[in-house]
Amino acid sequence: MKNETIKCILSRRSVRSFSDRSISREDLGLIAEAARLAPSAKNSQLWKFTVLQSKELMNRLSSEIAVCLSRGDDYDFYSPNALLIASCDREYEYSREDCACALENAFLAAHSLGIGSVWINQLFGICGEPSIRKILDDLKIPSSHDVYGMAALGYPDAEILPVDKKTDNIEFIL
Ligand SMILES: Cc1cc2nc3c(=O)[nH]c(=O)nc-3n(C[C@H](O)[C@H](O)[C@H](O)COP(=O)(O)O)c2cc1C
Structure with missing residues (x-):
């Protein structure tokens, strides 16, 4: 029998x-x-x-990322209703791992509430750009932090299609 937690984990898909x-x-x-x-x-x-739930601030952030990464003008994190930004001390060796655990918890919690989510990675590696840092400062993200990932959050407006998942990467040695 699959309990609710297992069902939630098995049915979560990225929503864009x-x-x-x-x-x-x-x-x-x-x-x-x-x-x-x-x-x-x-x-x-x-x-x-x-x-972050302010459209204005999300647009400001996505526009600046688009400039930094030479993305098109329409880059908008898939236009979510909110963003959860996971930042952590850049000198700490497990920032990436810790933020990944936290984001997966957030994805699963969102899914359990009927809210879709997807990891947004584009801030990773560009937090030191002065124009990006200025926005992070305005968002009160500590100056010692980099952003290790973001969750775009919103109610899905389209059918969530299955994705191909490999089945040959689990080995039981019992
Ligand atoms: C580290 C990491 C970075 C990702 N970055 C992005 C991203 O920038 N944009 C995006 O649309 N999806 C991103 N994803 C989502 C993956 O594409 C997605 O998890 C994968 O295709 C499997 O689909 P599923 O989440 O539905 O299982 C990222 C996922 C991870 C773990």
């Missing part, structure tokens, strides 16, 4: 098309809480989670 429906403050809080309670190496918790 979102409706205009707004995510409630309560649900954003639950998703952020799921991230906050994720495992971290030695329980370091050197991360910060920034929840």
Whole structure:
């Protein structure tokens, strides 16, 4: 028998098309809480989670990323209703791993609430660009932090198609 948690894990898929429906403050809080309670190496918790629901600020961020990465003018993180930004101390050796655990918790929490999500990776490696850093400063992301990933969040507005998942990469030696 698959319990609800297993069903949630097995059925989560990345969502890249979102409706205009707004995510409630309560649900954003639950998703952020799921991230906050994720495992971290030695329980370091050197991360910060920034929840952004302002269209204006999301547009400002995506436009600046588009400039830095020479993406088209229409780059917009798939136009989500909100973004969860996972940042962490750039000198800490497990920032990537810790933020990945937190983001997966957030994806699963979102999915359990009927909210779609996808990892947005484009800030990784460009947080030192002055124009990007200025926006991160405005978002109160600590100056010692880089962003290791973001979750675009929103209600799905299209059917979520299955993705190809390999089946030959599990070995049981019992
Ligand atoms: C480290 C990492 C970076 C990713 N970056 C992006 C991204 O920038 N944009 C995107 O659309 N999906 C991104 N994804 C989502 C993957 O493409 C997706 O998880 C994969 O295709 C499998 O699909 P599923 O999530 O539906 O299982 C990323 C996933 C991971 C783990």
